[in-house]
Amino acid sequence: MxxxxxxxxxxxxxxxxxxxxxxxxxxxxxxxxxxxxxxxxxxxxxxxxxxxxxxxxxxxxxxxxxxxxxxxxxxxxxxxxxxxxxxxxxxxxxxxxxxxxxxxxxxxxxxxxxxxxxxxxxxxxxxxxxxxxxPAKNMEHLWPVAELKPVTNKTFKYNENVFDWMGTILYADDIVRYFYGDQIRGLLRNITPVFEDTVVYYQITSKAPDNSLIVVSGKEPKDSLWSIYVDQNNDNIISDDEYVFKDQDSSFTWKGLIQYDRLEGEKIISRTTKAEIKLARDLPSAYSSSNRKDAPNLTYAFPTAQRKATLSNNGESRTIYFLNFFEYLFTENLQVYVDRNSDDLLQMGSGTNEDLSVNVNDINRADRYYFYPHFQLGNQMYEIADVDPHGTWVRFRPSFEEPEEKLAIIEIGKPIPTWKASTLEGNSISKEHLKGKYVLLDFWGSWCGPCIEELPYLKKAYKKFKDNNLEIIGLAYDAVNSTKKTISEYDINWPQVIDDGEFNTLFRIQGYPFQILVNPEGIIVETGGALRGAKLEKTLRKYLD
CATH class of the missing domain: 2.60.40.10 (Immunoglobulins)
Structure with missing residues (x-):
């Protein structure tokens, strides 16, 4: 997992x-x-x-x-x-x-x-x-409604890892208030253990009034280590028996059951779910759970909600899969997939053509509010018209979007898509222009902490291999001024292209940073993790030494 x-x-x-x-x-x-x-x-x-x-x-x-x-x-x-x-x-x-x-x-x-x-x-x-x-009355028959059923026989994979939980940083109250405001005010009623210092973390779990997972890090008298407690019974009280680990324990992960409230209509229902709290020692330096530098960095995770629906048209059918984050309403989520190669795996992340999801980058473009997952069935394009908030049905409608199948899959062994651009210096650059060289495409942004952390490795690799048939092209999903400032600050000396979303879409980028290595014939030879951190130089040696 x-x-x-x-x-x-x-x-x-x-x-x-x-x-x-x-x-x-x-x-x-x-x-x-x-x-x-x-x-x-x-x-x-x-x-x-x-x-x-x-x-x-x-x-x-x-x-x-x-x-x-x-x-x-x-x-x-x-x-x-x-x-x-x-x-x-x-x-x-x-x-x-x-x-x-x-x-x-x-x-x-x-x-x-x-x-x-x-x-x-x-x-x-x-x-x-x-x-x-x-739909208009005379179009209702063209907008089919399908039942959403639980998924039992498919595996979601993210960067080749099995993916059935979803989570992120668990934020302390000094940061999380910017997310939730008054929603968390007064939720924690009492702490039974005696602490000399405490940090309280919150994660909203549902739309119910009492809806937050509460985690507390506390320092007991004469103890320099943080002790981590999880409110497992949802009584908004941290008690002695809810201790899970210290920040120096060999096991930095707690997995267990928590109670939470779920809102169904106007009715509040108590539920139990699996949960995971992890001590995050390897967060990128730009990220932390709290503004306090001495506070433990924690992450949380909950199981995903997975559904599927089958749509038929003129004797053909296609099954569409939905992946949702725990108790999020399905109307708040656009994670949609199709198993194009029928291998029982649904590939997520950058590069795959099985991921129909619309990410924040797609939605937050001023010329495309809003944008919907779409796919082709026979000669007809469909998109999602509506989905039940609680994941029981989905409605499809004819779409005017271009078929997703026209976008190339970004995969080792496949040719890179045709592309061309102008660099910040005004020079033309393209797939054809770079043929005959190994090309490392670096998708990044100055706002992205992990991207900045990759720069020393990229600079070292460029210095070592630039005279040995390697070119690096930066594709910055960023503003011009921010990019130029970062280029100057970190002394970046390879060509840079400002990406307004064109290349983000063409190369199916869904997370930053992301790198693609292309050989002199224009074929993708490496992607992702093999081109990150200390692995980058080792990978390049395979092709350039």
Whole structure:
């Protein structure tokens, strides 16, 4: 069993909180938006303003963070008043609370975000033409609904490791409050063991009111070591019998059962699940559980929820697999896979063409809010129209997207996709231009701590092999100024390309850093772990010595 830590996604989401534009009280203007809705809008719907000022939060949020901006009903009209600095331009879409329920054009093609310029106080009427998840009456037969069933005979693999748990860094209260705010305030009622010093960690487990896994690190009197305790019975009290390990124990991992509350409709149900808490001694230096440097770094993990649905069309069928993070609602998640080669393995991560998932990088592009997993069945393209929040059914709809099969698979032994770009210096560079050399493609960003930690290894390798038929090309998923600053700070001397998402998509990059080594004939010979850290030079020697 392997636990994958999705640092990149988590950090992207975390950073996004601080990118929301501050509003000025002195030079601001108010605009009121009033909605006109299509006749097939479900009764009792709620409506939300998903925009560039709230991270395009659709109403339920990406993950657990909720920056929703709901409309209120006023004399029979749904309206929302927003104040922004004079001259601001805001891009937005209307949703009914989830990514899947965003507005679309009347012909069900993708609707680009609307634009609102804050020049003067005014009331703007917005007409929603159609919803992504609701077909017109005469189209219902083209939007099939399939039952979602538990997965029992497939194995998810991430970087060749079996993947059936999912987790990340467990954050202490001095950091986690930026994620959860008042949701964690007052949850911890008491600590029975006597500590001279404590650090409290929280992880939200569900949508229920009492919904947090609580972990405490404490130093007992005259003990310099941290003792780790887990609230296993969900009573929000840390008791003596909930001790799991010290930070010097030979076993740095605790696996056990915890109780938690789950919200089903308006009913709260008590459940039990497996959980894992691990002392993380090998976190990249840019990451930590707490702002306190002496506090233990911990990670957590829960089992994944896995579902499948089968869709048939004109005698052909395809089974689609869903991977969800523990108690997340399925409407908050876009992890979708297809077993293209029928090997009973569902490959995750960068490079695979079995991963239909839409990651944060895809969603957080100003020209693509929102984007949905899609696939081809026979001659018809389909995409996910809607999914039951609790994972019991999924609805498909015809898609206008290009077939995913047209994207090349990034795999050892396969030719690299055709690509071309301009470097920061303005030079043209391409697959054809680099033929005859070994080429290391380095997908990175200045915001990515592990990427920065790879730079000394890359610099050493480039110095050693650049005159021996090796070229390194950096593809920075980053802003120009940030990239240039990092290049200067770390004295990077190989060509760099700014990636606005084109190469991220073409090469199916789902985590940073990621490296690909291509031989002089344009064939991929190495990817991923073999090109990281101290392994990089050893791997390059195989081909260049």
């Amino acid at each position: 392997k636990i994958s830590v999705f640092l990149t996604i988590l950090i992207l989401l975390f950073n996004y909180d601080f990118e929301i534009k501050a509003q000025s009280d002195t030079d601001s203007v108010q605009v009121t938006i009033q909605l006109e809705l299509p006749a097939n809008t479900p009764k009792n719907s709620e409506f939300f303003f998903a925009s560039s000022i709230n991270g395009f939060d659709p109403g339920q949020g990406f993950g657990w963070k909720d920056r929703s901006m709901p409309f209120k009903k006023n004399n029979g009209t749904w309206e929302l008043t927003i104040s922004q600095p004079v001259g601001d331009t805001v891009h937005y879409k209307i949703t009914r609370g989830t990514i899947y329920s965003a507005e679309e054009n009347i012909d069900f093609t993708y609707r680009n975000p609307r634009q609102l310029i804050f020049e003067e106080e005014e009331t703007v009427k917005v007409t929603v033409e159609a919803w992504h998840d609701i």
